[in-house]
Amino acid sequence: MAPIPVMEAITVSASLASLDQVACYVRALADHANLPANAEYRLRLAADEIVTNIIEHGYREGPGEIRVRGGVEPDHVWLQVADQAPPFDPLTVHSGPQPGIPVMRMRPGGLGLFLALKAVDGFSYEFENGRNINTLTISSASYGGRS
Numbered sequence: 632m633a634p635i636p637v638m639e640a641i642t643v644s645a646s647l648a649s650l651d652q653v654a655c656y657v658r659a660l661a662d663h664a665n666l667p668a669n670a671e672y673r674l675r676l677a678a679d680e681i682v683t684n685i686i687e688h689g690y691r692e693g694p695g696e697i698r699v700r701g702g703v704e705p706d707h708v709w710l711q712v713a714d715q716a717p718p719f720d721p722l723t724v725h726s727g728p729q730p731g732i733p734v735m736r737m738r739p740g741g742l743g744l745f746l747a748l749k750a751v752d753g754f755s756y757e758f759e760n761g762r763n764i765n766t767l768t769i770s771s772a773s774y775g776g777r778s
Contacts, residue, residue, distance in 0.1 A: 637663060640700035645690040645714070653682050653699055657710060660701040664708045670774040673750040674710060677767050680747035681712050681721065689716025689763070706772070707753070712765045718758045721748065721765065 641656050643649035657678050661671035678699070685697055701710040721744050748754050753768035 637702045638700065640698055642696050642698045645686045645695035645697055645716075647683070647686055649686075649697070650679060650682060653678055653697075656699050656701070660703075660708065660710065664703045666708060666769065667774050670708075670769050674708070674767060674769050677747040677751045677754075678710055678712060680743045681765050681767070684719075684721070684744060685712070685714045685716055685763070689714055689719060707768045707770045709769075710767045712767070713762045715762055719763060720756045720758075722754070722756055 638656070638660055641652065643652050654675055657675045658671065661674060666674070682697060682699075685695075689695070695714060695716055698713045699710065701708065703709075724744050751767045752770040752773050753766075755766045757764050
């Protein structure tokens with residue numbers, strides 16, 4: 632059974648100018664869920680990175696839209712980011728910290744996604760009906776919320 636959103640979804644253009652709208656949506660979801668500031672920040676960080684990657688890489692060839700919706704379950708808050716760009720699973724990016732290599736000499740790409748996905752308690756990806764669907768979760772156990 633699909634999660635039921637507690638907030639109406641928004642659809643934004645695939646433009647960096649839309650990042651503020653996404654951040655406002657995440658703040659409203661966090662307020663509704665009574666997330667503490669650190670959990671809200673982690674969710675906003677991850678959402679910003681996912682959306683930025685969709686804009687800069689997924690829709691590189693032209694315009695597009697991104698749909699954002701969220702909800703609160705008994706044990707977690709979830710945020711779903713969907714787009715119709717070419718399929719891309721963020722979990723396939725293996726670029727994390729490279730021990731012993733100074734930051735300035737690391738391979739480019741993937742570090743932002745790596746850090747963003749570490750910021751949330753759960754992440755899933757699926758490609759369904761021509762859409763990339765990225766779901767981010769913050770567990771109530773990680774912030775002492777509802778259980």
